[in-house]
Amino acid sequence: MMHSFIQFGKWFLMLVIGFFLIGFLLTPMTTVGAGIGTGYFSYYFSASFQVWPKEENDTLGSLDIEGNVGPQFLLWGHSCPAYKSVELQWEMFHAPDQKGRASIDLERMAFDDGERVSHLNETSLSELIGFSDTNPRDKERVATLMQLLISARDATLPPPRHHGIPLPEPLSGSMQHHAAGICIPPFALLWLILWNAYGLWKSPGRKRLNDVNPIEENR
Numbered sequence: 001m002m003h004s005f006i007q008f009g010k011w012f013l014m015l016v017i018g019f020f021l022i023g024f025l026l027t028p029m030t031t032v033g034a035g036i037g038t039g040y041f042s043y044y045f046s047a048s049f050q051v052w053p054k055e056e057n058d059t060l061g062s063l064d065i066e067g068n069v070g071p072q073f074l075l076w077g078h079s080c081p082a083y084k085s086v087e088l089q090w091e092m093f094h095a096p097d098q099k100g101r102a103s104i105d106l107e108r109m110a111f112d113d114g115e116r117v118s119h120l121n122e123t124s125l126s127e128l129i130g131f132s133d134t135n136p137r138d139k140e141r142v143a144t145l146m147q148l149l150i151s152a153r154d155a156t157l158p159p160p161r162h163h164g165i166p167l168p169e170p171l172s173g174s175m176q177h178h179a180a181g182i183c184i185p186p187f188a189l190l191w192l193i194l195w196n197a198y199g200l201w202k203s204p205g206r207k208r209l210n211d212v213n214p215i216e217e218n219r
């Protein structure tokens with residue numbers, strides 16, 4: 001009994017040491033926040049845009065979007081979840097100056113700015129944040145913003161990563177997309193599977209079964 005307990009202790013110690021060494025040595029720091037592995041993940045993304053005028057009477061201002069998804073178990077966390085809602089904040093510096101905040105329900109494609117609840121489309125979004133419906137550059141920006149919201153709803157945003165994601169014209173800015181939670185990296189998970197399989201192969205119970213005399217077993 002004591003021998004079996006010591007053997008189990010050695011096996012378990014190697015399991016823990018191997019898990020942490022492999023997880024530390026074979027998991028680059030650049031994968032932190034990227035959801036590389038298996039586990040429970042929650043997700044967060046934020047996008048910030050700077051609206052710069054190119055011609056006279058063009059819009060000047062900033063836009064910020066934030067979204068969250070609660071913890072969920074995934075075999076592979078390096079993927080974009082479907083965001084159900086986001087928060088939109090804007091500040092525009094033109095006549096008249098306009099700033100505000102709205103909650104957007106992506107499942108219903110509706111927004112609530114505290115004064116009204118309305119269906120979300122390019123026209124209502126342009127009116128909400130103060131873009132001009134006659135300026136072609138503003139129309140491009142609204143279309144780009146709508147596409148980002150649809151991508152968040154449809155789980156087609158770029159997957160989470162450690163570094164920021166640049167967003168090009170016509171609505172330039174940057175996006176952060178992170179996964180956080182309890183995660184087992186791929187090589188560490190492989191180690192757990194292989195070392196547990198080895199432990200079962202070398203277990204005393206299996207050895208006793210193999211040592212049984214086939215003739216006595218058939219009596």
